[in-house]
Amino acid sequence: MEESVAVAELRExxxxxxxxxxxxxxxxxxxxxxxxxxxxDSIFKALHQDLGKHPVESYRDEVSFTCLENHGxxxxxxxxxxxxxxxxxxxxxxxxxxxxxxKWVAPRKxxxxxxxxxxxxxxxxEPLGVVLIFASWNFPITLALxxxxxxxxxxxxxxLKPSELAPACLSFLIxxxxxxxxxxxxxxxGGRVEVAERLLQLKWDKIFFTxxxxxxxxxxxxxxxxxxxxxxxLGAKCPAIVDILSSPFKTKVAAKRIVGGKWGPCTGQACISxxxxxxxxxxxxxxxxxxxxxxxxxxxxxxxxxxxxxxxVNKHNFQRLHNLLKDPNVAASVVYGGxxxxxxxxxxxxxxxxxxxxxEIMTEExxxxxxxxxxxxxxxxxxxxxNSKPNPLVIYAFTEDETFxxxxxxxxxxGTVTFNDSxxxxxxxxxxxxxxxxxxxxxxxxxxxxxxxxxxxxxLHRGFFPELEPRYPPWTNFKLMFIKLAYKFDYLGLILLMMxxxxx
Numbered sequence: 090m091e092e093s094v095a096v097a098e099l100r101e102x103x104x105x106x107x108x109x110x111x112x113x114x115x116x117x118x119x120x121x122x123x124x125x126x127x128x129x130d131s132i133f134k135a136l137h138q139d140l141g142k143h144p145v146e147s148y149r150d151e152v153s154f155t156c157l158e159n160h161g162x163x164x165x166x167x168x169x170x171x172x173x174x175x176x177x178x179x180x181x182x183x184x185x186x187x188x189x190x191x192k193w194v195a196p197r198k199x200x201x202x203x204x205x206x207x208x209x210x211x212x213x214x215e216p217l218g219v220v221l222i223f224a225s226w227n228f229p230i231t232l233a234l235x236x237x238x239x240x241x242x243x244x245x246x247x248x249l250k251p252s253e254l255a256p257a258c259l260s261f262l263i264x265x266x267x268x269x270x271x272x273x274x275x276x277x278x279g280g281r282v283e284v285a286e287r288l289l290q291l292k293w294d295k296i297f298f299t300x301x302x303x304x305x306x307x308x309x310x311x312x313x314x315x316x317x318x319x320x321x322x323l324g325a326k327c328p329a330i331v332d333i334l335s336s337p338f339k340t341k342v343a344a345k346r347i348v349g350g351k352w353g354p355c356t357g358q359a360c361i362s363x364x365x366x367x368x369x370x371x372x373x374x375x376x377x378x379x380x381x382x383x384x385x386x387x388x389x390x391x392x393x394x395x396x397x398x399x400x401x402v403n404k405h406n407f408q409r410l411h412n413l414l415k416d417p418n419v420a421a422s423v424v425y426g427g428x429x430x431x432x433x434x435x436x437x438x439x440x441x442x443x444x445x446x447x448x449e450i451m452t453e454e455x456x457x458x459x460x461x462x463x464x465x466x467x468x469x470x471x472x473x474x475x476n477s478k479p480n481p482l483v484i485y486a487f488t489e490d491e492t493f494x495x496x497x498x499x500x501x502x503x504g505t506v507t508f509n510d511s512x513x514x515x516x517x518x519x520x521x522x523x524x525x526x527x528x529x530x531x532x533x534x535x536x537x538x539x540x541x542x543x544x545x546x547x548x549l550h551r552g553f554f555p556e557l558e559p560r561y562p563p564w565t566n567f568k569l570m571f572i573k574l575a576y577k578f579d580y581l582g583l584i585l586l587m588m589x590x591x592x593x
Contacts, residue, residue: 239538320531350511
């Protein structure tokens with residue numbers, strides 16, 4: 090089996106110790122930066138072929154979707170996404186990792202009890218071994234190479250399986266990566282479901298999966314055979330709570346950021362895209378008019394004039410989304426959009442007001458350009474609504490109410506909470522990205538990627554003197570008292586006991 094041969098070579102490479110070298114890791118990261126810089130046009134063409142992405146969207150989301158200030162985040166509107174400072178998802182991640190790698194790989198000192206003196210402890214990160222990475226189709230470059238950066242930085246060998254649903258990007262990665270990266274340590278395979286199934290039958294030291302909860306369950310079940318640790322980056326219905334803000338300007342900014350965060354990333358085909366809005370009844374009409382305004386400004390007046398927006402990935406997903414709108418009760422809730430072009434796989438940005446809560450559009454992740462708005466009498470009711478559904482990957486909340494913010498943080502559970510913006514949490518290397526519950530588990534980005542692909546090995550160094558005789562039998566009341574005081578770190582009590590000044 091071809092996959093078995095590839096994995097065997099990866100395991101031999103890992104055993105050789107070559108990938109443990111910090112120099113090797115840095116060379117691979119630099120080569121990955123060269124890969125992006127020297128193949129930008131090819132990446133744009135592949136993304137347009139697979140998803141109809143505009144080159145600017147491709148640069149923003151795949152090559153250069155980030156905001157950086159001292160390796161953190163600055164507050165930029167995600168509404169007009171073209172205004173982002175562009176330093177590259179992959180370029181940014183690889184550069185940040187390069188700048189921090191020496192610090193990350195160094196053992197960390199740990200404090201030990203004085204009772205063990207002289208002794209020292211440390212935590213030493215070490216690579217897990219041979220890693221399998223499954224990448225998703227909606228951001229086929231970023232979601233393949235960003236986890237790869239973490240795996241390389243930690244010193245692993247890697248087999249990368251990009252999605253076959255983005256065939257042009259798959260071909261690009263298969264053809265390009267061997268020319269830049271160490272082919273004995275990093276391999277890329279293509280193929281459909283049967284290839285993924287064969288890969289999951291093999292033994293791995295770590296599996297990293299980005300995709301749907303349905304497939305995530307299959308990955309986890311396969312990993313259980315060898316007790317392989319798994320990171321699952323899944324998705325769920327990510328809500329945006331929209332409170333009444335203190336000025337028209339802030340309301341307009343919120344509307345722009347919602348439109349950018351819903352339809353900007355791959356026309357809503359993103360796990361962190363806004364899935365639905367929660368808003369007070371009295372504010373709904375105002376918000377809808379603003380959303381319409383910015384949809385028209387950003388993407389066009391109607392389906393024939395749409396621009397700067399991706400298409401649906403394939404006919405299967407197009408039909409799935411179209412079927413959501415065919416439900417008569419759902420169709421009756423459409424207040425904007427709803428047009429489709431099956432030949433071009435395009436669905437117009439669509440807003441729905443209070444669709445039935447038991448309809449599929451409100452029970453399943455939408456993963457497309459449809460935005461339901463659910464009204465509540467009081468915005469605080471949104472907390473109970475969110476808690477009635479599985480844990481989302483992200484909760485977005487546009488509010489200035491600090492008390493309400495605290496309630497959202499303390500009374501809900503999600504992978505991330507982002508206040509007064511959308512999507513930008515994905516860009517920050519200093520924040521972990523990952524889900525909780527049905528939205529996944531594990532995390533990555535920046536140091537969190539390094540940690541995800543590392544084992545933290547505890548190391549304790551001790552000499553042969555002094556020897557604590559009370560740790561050994563035969564047992565006496567004195568030894569029992571000594572052990573009790575030792576576990577309490579009662580050093581004064583131990584001294585008094587040893588001097589005979591404390592009763593045993």
